[in-house]
Amino acid sequence: MNLRQKLEDIITALVPDSRTKHLQQSEVFCMAPWIQLHAQTNGEISPCCMAAYKDDILGNLQQNANLLDAWNGERMKQLRLDMMQGKKSKMCGNCYAHEGLGKLSDRQQYNRDYKEYYPRVKATLANGTVTELSIPVLDIRFSNKCNYKCRICNSGSSSQLYEEELKLGYLSATASKESRAAGNEEVFWESYKRLLPQVKRLHFAGGESLLMDEHYRTLEYLIETGNTGVTLSYNTNFSTLRYKQHRVIELWNKFEKVDVWASLDGMDKQGDYQRKGQQWNEIEENMRALQRECATAVFGVDVTVSIFNILHIPSFYQYMVENRLVEPERMNLYYLQGPEYFSVTNLTAALKQKAVEVYQVFNKDYLEHTTGTEKMKEHAAALIKYMLSHQTQKQAEFKKRISETDELRKENFAAVFPELAEMMTN
Numbered sequence: 001m002n003l004r005q006k007l008e009d010i011i012t013a014l015v016p017d018s019r020t021k022h023l024q025q026s027e028v029f030c031m032a033p034w035i036q037l038h039a040q041t042n043g044e045i046s047p048c049c050m051a052a053y054k055d056d057i058l059g060n061l062q063q064n065a066n067l068l069d070a071w072n073g074e075r076m077k078q079l080r081l082d083m084m085q086g087k088k089s090k091m092c093g094n095c096y097a098h099e100g101l102g103k104l105s106d107r108q109q110y111n112r113d114y115k116e117y118y119p120r121v122k123a124t125l126a127n128g129t130v131t132e133l134s135i136p137v138l139d140i141r142f143s144n145k146c147n148y149k150c151r152i153c154n155s156g157s158s159s160q161l162y163e164e165e166l167k168l169g170y171l172s173a174t175a176s177k178e179s180r181a182a183g184n185e186e187v188f189w190e191s192y193k194r195l196l197p198q199v200k201r202l203h204f205a206g207g208e209s210l211l212m213d214e215h216y217r218t219l220e221y222l223i224e225t226g227n228t229g230v231t232l233s234y235n236t237n238f239s240t241l242r243y244k245q246h247r248v249i250e251l252w253n254k255f256e257k258v259d260v261w262a263s264l265d266g267m268d269k270q271g272d273y274q275r276k277g278q279q280w281n282e283i284e285e286n287m288r289a290l291q292r293e294c295a296t297a298v299f300g301v302d303v304t305v306s307i308f309n310i311l312h313i314p315s316f317y318q319y320m321v322e323n324r325l326v327e328p329e330r331m332n333l334y335y336l337q338g339p340e341y342f343s344v345t346n347l348t349a350a351l352k353q354k355a356v357e358v359y360q361v362f363n364k365d366y367l368e369h370t371t372g373t374e375k376m377k378e379h380a381a382a383l384i385k386y387m388l389s390h391q392t393q394k395q396a397e398f399k400k401r402i403s404e405t406d407e408l409r410k411e412n413f414a415a416v417f418p419e420l421a422e423m424m425t426n
Helices: 003-014 018-025 067-071 074-084 090-100 106-113 115-122 159-167 185-198 213-224 248-252 268-274 280-293 313-322 349-365 374-389 395-409 418-424
Strands: 036-039 044-046 137-140 201-204 231-236 257-263 297-305 331-335
Touching (some): 018 115, 067 185, 090 106, 106 115, 201 213, 248 280, 257 280, 268 280, 280 297, 313 331, 349 374, 349 418, 395 418
Parallel strands (some): 036 137, 137 201, 201 231, 257 297
């Protein structure tokens, strides 16, 4: 290291530059508004999927299907300015909460993984405009088309839940079964297509991403135009690898990297109860097929932790790792926040104590002796901290929703989860 570099390092340590302040020291700043656009199935736009919506959305593809109009829309520009000035945003509350629990947040991961794009921050205009119109990361949820009826989901994210919610009175008779992100499909597609030549990462979710025509149209366009260097990223229930004339593994093999995150909340009867439509033996075969046939794919599991599965996650994780279905560091835990009656904060005091004991044993008997489990230790500790952070008083709502859905589906919660039976009696 020469003298000039040493002096620069000393100066940076004493007087950190804006890059260091933003990417390493700030509790607010996030690279997402400079590198990504995300849209939900109802068209609501934000910088990322962790954003809390309500009144803070940055635009809506139902009203304006041109993605670039949202890229430098007034709310996006203000969000950038607020972040640069260290001002918190209500939209980013989920990440602040994760960090408060000691868990690595998406905000921190964006700052770590996309720091190469920091020059965009330096070049941001005084009004928050980013003049660079290429968007490295796109995460557009095309529709709510899905083949599952997950207990923790709703019809906005799964078309299969429409009839049930209608029968149970959770939807008005005028509600639509289909939810699509873009109001004008052709305007959207043209704006989306213009961004594809320079995109670095495309994320697909839903609904069920592998059952959407738009997904396959996108992959075929990328192959046709020679842009197979883009990283394909997924959240998928992984129930099928075939759709119409497509076998998705054959398409994935044409790309340099495919990052598959399967949304799996459990296995066997407990998992199949939570995610109505899941057949665990088929999921496991799909995982094996991916391993055998797709060298470009990296597989992981995203678990949404709720009352249903909190006691089963340790055994689920151990099964997945020991059967080499997933690498130890490739399983994430996300705690369910809504609906609140299914949140782990709504467990009885006795069941919370039982969960604490289960995770203490899990940590002592397995995580402490298994290589590569540091991430799971962090996730598990944050989960327990969140569970104990407050007591949700929604046991009556839990019993009501379980009972009415069980009756419709001819299922029995207590028979599948006897260890949680007191949730239906207290």
